[in-house]
Amino acid sequence: MASWQEYLAQNRERFIEELLEFLRIPSISSLPEHADDVQEAAEWVAERMLQAGIEGVRILPTEGHPVVYGDWLHAPGKPTILIYGHFDTQPVDPLELWTHPPFEPVIQNGRVYARGASDDKGNMLIPILAVEALLQTEGKLPVNVKFFFEGQEEIGSPHLPPFVAANRELLACDMVVSSDGGQWSEDQPALSVAFRGLCALQIDVVGARRDLHSGSYGGAVQNPIHALVRILDSMRSPDGKILVDGFYDDVVFTEEDRRLIAQVPFDEAEFKAELGVTELFGEPGYSTLERIWARPTLEVNGIWGGFQGEGVKTVLPNQAHAKITCRLVANQQPARIRELIAAHIKQHTPPGVKVNVHPFASAADPYRMPVDHPGNQAARAVHLQLYGKEPYYVRSGGTIPVCSLFLQHLGAYTVNFAFGLKDEQAHAPNEFFRLSSFDRGQQAYCLLLHQLATVDSAD
Amino acid sequence: MASWQEYLAQNRERFIEELLEFLRIPSISSLPEHADDVQEAAEWVAERMLQAGIEGVRILPTEGHPVVYGDWLHAPGKPTILIYGHFDTQPVDPLELWTHPPFEPVIQNGRVYARGASDDKGNMLIPILAVEALLQTEGKLPVNVKFFFEGQEEIGSPHLPPFVAANRELLACDMVVSSDGGQWSEDQPALSVAFRGLCALQIDVVGARRDLHSGSYGGAVQNPIHALVRILDSMRSPDGKILVDGFYDDVVFTEEDRRLIAQVPFDEAEFKAELGVTELFGEPGYSTLERIWARPTLEVNGIWGGFQGEGVKTVLPNQAHAKITCRLVANQQPARIRELIAAHIKQHTPPGVKVNVHPFASAADPYRMPVDHPGNQAARAVHLQLYGKEPYYVRSGGTIPVCSLFLQHLGAYTVNFAFGLKDEQAHAPNEFFRLSSFDRGQQAYCLLLHQLATVDSAD
Numbered sequence: 001m002a003s004w005q006e007y008l009a010q011n012r013e014r015f016i017e018e019l020l021e022f023l024r025i026p027s028i029s030s031l032p033e034h035a036d037d038v039q040e041a042a043e044w045v046a047e048r049m050l051q052a053g054i055e056g057v058r059i060l061p062t063e064g065h066p067v068v069y070g071d072w073l074h075a076p077g078k079p080t081i082l083i084y085g086h087f088d089t090q091p092v093d094p095l096e097l098w099t100h101p102p103f104e105p106v107i108q109n110g111r112v113y114a115r116g117a118s119d120d121k122g123n124m125l126i127p128i129l130a131v132e133a134l135l136q137t138e139g140k141l142p143v144n145v146k147f148f149f150e151g152q153e154e155i156g157s158p159h160l161p162p163f164v165a166a167n168r169e170l171l172a173c174d175m176v177v178s179s180d181g182g183q184w185s186e187d188q189p190a191l192s193v194a195f196r197g198l199c200a201l202q203i204d205v206v207g208a209r210r211d212l213h214s215g216s217y218g219g220a221v222q223n224p225i226h227a228l229v230r231i232l233d234s235m236r237s238p239d240g241k242i243l244v245d246g247f248y249d250d251v252v253f254t255e256e257d258r259r260l261i262a263q264v265p266f267d268e269a270e271f272k273a274e275l276g277v278t279e280l281f282g283e284p285g286y287s288t289l290e291r292i293w294a295r296p297t298l299e300v301n302g303i304w305g306g307f308q309g310e311g312v313k314t315v316l317p318n319q320a321h322a323k324i325t326c327r328l329v330a331n332q333q334p335a336r337i338r339e340l341i342a343a344h345i346k347q348h349t350p351p352g353v354k355v356n357v358h359p360f361a362s363a364a365d366p367y368r369m370p371v372d373h374p375g376n377q378a379a380r381a382v383h384l385q386l387y388g389k390e391p392y393y394v395r396s397g398g399t400i401p402v403c404s405l406f407l408q409h410l411g412a413y414t415v416n417f418a419f420g421l422k423d424e425q426a427h428a429p430n431e432f433f434r435l436s437s438f439d440r441g442q443q444a445y446c447l448l449l450h451q452l453a454t455v456d457s458a459d
Numbered sequence: 460m461a462s463w464q465e466y467l468a469q470n471r472e473r474f475i476e477e478l479l480e481f482l483r484i485p486s487i488s489s490l491p492e493h494a495d496d497v498q499e500a501a502e503w504v505a506e507r508m509l510q511a512g513i514e515g516v517r518i519l520p521t522e523g524h525p526v527v528y529g530d531w532l533h534a535p536g537k538p539t540i541l542i543y544g545h546f547d548t549q550p551v552d553p554l555e556l557w558t559h560p561p562f563e564p565v566i567q568n569g570r571v572y573a574r575g576a577s578d579d580k581g582n583m584l585i586p587i588l589a590v591e592a593l594l595q596t597e598g599k600l601p602v603n604v605k606f607f608f609e610g611q612e613e614i615g616s617p618h619l620p621p622f623v624a625a626n627r628e629l630l631a632c633d634m635v636v637s638s639d640g641g642q643w644s645e646d647q648p649a650l651s652v653a654f655r656g657l658c659a660l661q662i663d664v665v666g667a668r669r670d671l672h673s674g675s676y677g678g679a680v681q682n683p684i685h686a687l688v689r690i691l692d693s694m695r696s697p698d699g700k701i702l703v704d705g706f707y708d709d710v711v712f713t714e715e716d717r718r719l720i721a722q723v724p725f726d727e728a729e730f731k732a733e734l735g736v737t738e739l740f741g742e743p744g745y746s747t748l749e750r751i752w753a754r755p756t757l758e759v760n761g762i763w764g765g766f767q768g769e770g771v772k773t774v775l776p777n778q779a780h781a782k783i784t785c786r787l788v789a790n791q792q793p794a795r796i797r798e799l800i801a802a803h804i805k806q807h808t809p810p811g812v813k814v815n816v817h818p819f820a821s822a823a824d825p826y827r828m829p830v831d832h833p834g835n836q837a838a839r840a841v842h843l844q845l846y847g848k849e850p851y852y853v854r855s856g857g858t859i860p861v862c863s864l865f866l867q868h869l870g871a872y873t874v875n876f877a878f879g880l881k882d883e884q885a886h887a888p889n890e891f892f893r894l895s896s897f898d899r900g901q902q903a904y905c906l907l908l909h910q911l912a913t914v915d916s917a918d
Contacts, residue, residue, distance in 0.1 A: 271679075
């Protein structure tokens, strides 16, 4: 019987053809007219899983697009791994910037061009193929595996939280491995160990019962814009520290965090050139990567009040508004941070105005996993073998709510194990995926599942 | 021969009929479709002046609506008085709130209701009638009189500055008397001695070359809204003092100013109730009337940047904007104040953004006349005689550019001598003018011209 390595090599052309077939389904989750295509993609995935030898395959409804589940659970005493990915895609506009039609994949120079190639169809197909190779060559898997693929990631997975909460038993696992994401570069692996969370609120400042003439009243009545400006300015020191009482209290930032982030190369000059700024700005005492990856923020996303037209209007407006979001890091809690900000606003409201603080439901817990989590140790071993290099321990300043979701409902951390690269135009025209990554990913997953067999199971 | 008092009494009915005729002309200066009506009003005024015995009557073109000029210059050695008023009106909308059609005047309970009744047709007709009474009964006027009536006051007199500058000789005078304005109340006279000036500018703050994702960049790049908020907040102390260096340097505010303003009754509780605020706010150390009448302001009239829609957008915007106007008091100069603010902005610009300051052409010098100006002394004597009371020395927080214009080009101060009252709905539906004010105004102008005969002429 061939080895899984030989199986992957022998079936390479077929796997690529299957990827192209998968990519031809325009499963854009944000557009209602593509809902049937998302369903078709689910069915394609389910069919492909069955063909790979995965058992218990089913398409499960949510309040929105469906999820696809399947498992192989014949490794008693071994850990159970939940493999996550998504089969929906971003929209394609602006279409005129695409060199080829986005759902008619073409291969050029070892790259397959299509919407969803890198994010996430190419990446999510990999573990299915790896499992097939193991089952076909070894007759079994080294660990128990569950697959959980969703069709609404690109619209923020709105119906996933209740689904996961309601299916705790079905999805129970020792860890999640996510096939959505990427590596640092073609020759440098990375492990993602933290994402920032989010909370959001709006401030509404109201003064007099109507707009006033600035001649007849100006100087004697509080101006809501001035009041708002005062409140907002009080939240941040001139040098960039957030001054909301207690804001940093729950933040975890260790010397080890600093050491790991410092190992990641960062070109500040290039970063400034990309943004078109001559100077960066942020919390004193932290590097740029630390500020984006490991420190919380309080940003005004929008502000408005009074006259915004051409020229001059001598109005003393009676309202002013601002929207704020905070990016949060572990162990800050969105609700707690909103409360602290509301208390700060109350304390700093100038005389003569009323201020209302409206919290938005949009919120996400920050995510932070132990760097030496057994899943990360296994992934590191695979990376060392495939790349010959230690992985960087990286983070994202953005929010990946699914990781917090799994941690909250399944008690399981998510190991990020995917092979997209930064230049692959995810969410943009001419998205592509490297066939070299497709190949390497399949090997990596075979190796990973073997590595994970050494991890203690919770059972 | 009858006295002027008898003449006014005997012709009262005719004068009222003439006022109604004048009010029937819908001379709305802001609406192009009423341009002919403004012209008709000018012709009506010219005709009425001729009928009154005024000489040299002519309608003079400007770049916009015309002006009407006339004079009577047969009082050698006596001062020359330029009487000012305007024959254009505000628009009438919302029309549905009018009890009667706005250009079909009706008399009810001693009030004539019509658009322009108080502002300014009723008031500007008064000096014409007074001059007729004097000429008809005394055969001459006690002083030299010039009339200067305009048709574009309600749109800010955009074409008056070049006209006045080009007609310095025609309009030369010892003082101006304005028939546009009012008294404190039916039984309390007032003399207006100061109006605030104006300057205006816009601040544009630009950060990165595009809007940024607050997750991927937030914390590491200056947020233009935060930068703008910092700049604006730096301009005013928490307790309301403007912190722009040199802002108050040229302000004239004397103990005499304070004493005169303190004599004017002001009900703070009523003021707060009108505005719907529980607390007033302004420059420390000054009363509310002082703040509005005699102190300069710096107000943000509008602010905008980033996301203003419903809900949440995690954007780090790349621009933010604000509009500022300052109300100025003597002897502040609009251009100088704009420069000081621009310097302050430059000095307080946080790192990581570029700030552009755009000055607007809209500007007006503040106006302040000596309380004991000979014209005020004469007006005071008339008020004492008619009301039996000393006038209040009042001001306006708004801008009346024509007073500064006359001072600049003719070197003449403007005595405000008009009989509107605050409740007469100027600029609003159901504007009216009291016939009692119409009568009293005619007497007052006859008395004033006699009083002014005792003032030294510049000739």
